Amino acid sequence: MSPKALQTLLGELEGSVTVADDGKVSVSDEERLRGTPVDTLAQKAVFGDTGQQAAARWLLWELGQVLGIYPASIHELYVARGRGQVPVNFTVPAINLRAMAYDSARAVFRAALPRRVGALIFEIARSEIGYTDQRPAEYLGVVMAAAIKEGYRGPLFVQGDHFQVNAKKFKADPEAEVGAVSGLAAEAIMAGFYNIDIDTSTLVDLSYPTVDVSYPTVDEQQRNNYEVCANLTAFIREREPEGITISVGGEIGEIGEKNSDETELRAYMDGYNRTLPKGMVGLSKISIQTGTAHGGVPLPDGTLAQVKIDFNVIKELSRVSREAYGMGGAVQHGASTLPDEAFNQFVQNEATEVHLATGFQNIVYDMLPDELRQRIYDHIKTAHAKEQKEGQTEEQFIYKTRKKGLGPFKADLWGLAEDTRGAIRRSLEEKFGFLFDQLNVGDTMEIARRYTPHVEIHKTLADYGGPAAKAEDTSELAD
Numbered sequence: 208m209s210p211k212a213l214q215t216l217l218g219e220l221e222g223s224v225t226v227a228d229d230g231k232v233s234v235s236d237e238e239r240l241r242g243t244p245v246d247t248l249a250q251k252a253v254f255g256d257t258g259q260q261a262a263a264r265w266l267l268w269e270l271g272q273v274l275g276i277y278p279a280s281i282h283e284l285y286v287a288r289g290r291g292q293v294p295v296n297f298t299v300p301a302i303n304l305r306a307m308a309y310d311s312a313r314a315v316f317r318a319a320l321p322r323r324v325g326a327l328i329f330e331i332a333r334s335e336i337g338y339t340d341q342r343p344a345e346y347l348g349v350v351m352a353a354a355i356k357e358g359y360r361g362p363l364f365v366q367g368d369h370f371q372v373n374a375k376k377f378k379a380d381p382e383a384e385v386g387a388v389s390g391l392a393a394e395a396i397m398a399g400f401y402n403i404d405i406d407t408s409t410l411v412d413l414s415y416p417t418v419d420v421s422y423p424t425v426d427e428q429q430r431n432n433y434e435v436c437a438n439l440t441a442f443i444r445e446r447e448p449e450g451i452t453i454s455v456g457g458e459i460g461e462i463g464e465k466n467s468d469e470t471e472l473r474a475y476m477d478g479y480n481r482t483l484p485k486g487m488v489g490l491s492k493i494s495i496q497t498g499t500a501h502g503g504v505p506l507p508d509g510t511l512a513q514v515k516i517d518f519n520v521i522k523e524l525s526r527v528s529r530e531a532y533g534m535g536g537a538v539q540h541g542a543s544t545l546p547d548e549a550f551n552q553f554v555q556n557e558a559t560e561v562h563l564a565t566g567f568q569n570i571v572y573d574m575l576p577d578e579l580r581q582r583i584y585d586h587i588k589t590a591h592a593k594e595q596k597e598g599q600t601e602e603q604f605i606y607k608t609r610k611k612g613l614g615p616f617k618a619d620l621w622g623l624a625e626d627t628r629g630a631i632r633r634s635l636e637e638k639f640g641f642l643f644d645q646l647n648v649g650d651t652m653e654i655a656r657r658y659t660p661h662v663e664i665h666k667t668l669a670d671y672g673g674p675a676a677k678a679e680d681t682s683e684l685a686d
Contacts, residue, residue, distance in 0.1 A: 216247075311632075337679060
């Protein structure tokens with residue numbers, strides 16, 4: 208059962224973990240495991256050779272099963288919210304970890320544990336997988352390592368964010384583009400992502416006449432959106448593990464475009480439900496557009512413009528999605544760079560989930576050593592020079608593009624001195640704690656466990672031994 212790479216790795220774990228001949232993993236000394244050994248597992252899961260990566264990722268999965276840290280779906284909690292069995296007085300944060308994922312995830316858990324936060328999602332978008340160089344199995348393994356390190360117990364909600372269809376590629380070859388999203392979904396499910404947001408909102412066709420807002424007109428606008436999403440949902444349902452209903456989200460409004468309305472929501476949902484195979488479980492939530500843009504809108508000096516969100520849209524569409532369709536409610540994207548006073552408004556207006564990413568990336572960049580930050584910026588200005596738009600200042604260009612420096616410099620970021628990494632963790636922990644308080648997710652661990660009991664899923668080392676997925680061009684996709 209145990210190939211050489213696994214035996215070598217076990218030798219580096221200071222006797223804290225054992226693997227029996229039948230493949231059963233045991234924790235001999237958890238306190239010791241949470242020291243250097245789990246740091247080693249995280250490093251090997253990311254930077255080891257192929258055999259080391261497989262061994263580390265498999266061990267982290269099985270250790271989670273042993274310790275009660277289990278990848279789970281938030282579907283049942285959301286549909287219970289749709290039935291009125293779960294209150295609408297909290298908004299679930301969905302956190303994208305683009306940079307220093309191990310340290311960042313540790314900061315999340317350090318903020319979550321004293322507050323008993325259970326309603327919490329870690330996620331990564333199709334685009335981010337590309338430019339941060341984090342495939343699903345790596346991402347889940349790193350989050351699991353951080354959970355072990357900080358002593359977390361309970362459901363681990365890990366989500367594929369914006370598994371988005373590229374409109375241009377879809378127009379040129381629909382089968383190939385949908386196949387690319389399907390392949391990524393299959394890879395993510397195998398890794399333990401039991402929450403997937405399908406984003407086919409790029410296929411909405413607003414060229415249909417809008418002189419009036421008659422239902423048939425809006426139905427035609429949304430047709431490609433709901434049909435492709437329903438087909439991808441069926442693909443996911445055919446691959447979900449026994450005992451788990453993967454949480455699938457849809458999207459009706461592309462972020463940065465026109466604000467969503469009830470007519471669009473109903474046209475999309477009615478069409479989706481008609482298209483979905485009879486009796487198949489559908490969506491647990493719906494993403495909408497309310498006035499934000501991913502990453503914020505940088506001004507010429509690099510600072511961010513104030514963005515006005517239409518919270519009435521969130522409240523009204525959350526109500527319709529619950530009452531008419533049994534979903535948890537509406538989801539808000541692109542919110543991490545909003546002013547502090549905005550976050551509690553999501554709770555007051557009954558948003559189910561809010562996606563947060565760029566604000567945490569900004570904290571990391573602000574605290575990097577000057578020399579490393581400048582090297583990343585120099586790389587951006589050379590490697591992505593063609594992406595600078597006419598009239599865009601260098602500050603605006605760097606702000607919008609610097610996320611693409613995170614993958615090429617991943618090893619440098621992980622290799623920062625502990626005093627720098629510790630300072631970044633503390634700053635992130637403070638930010639996460641503030642957001643958890645504003646979104647009112649404290650004391651949600653009990654409710655999260657109630658709706659997501661531990662379904663034990665064991666894997667073999669062979670499950671992690673396949674060929675690496677090919678990188679793809681995700682430059683035109685949303686985060």
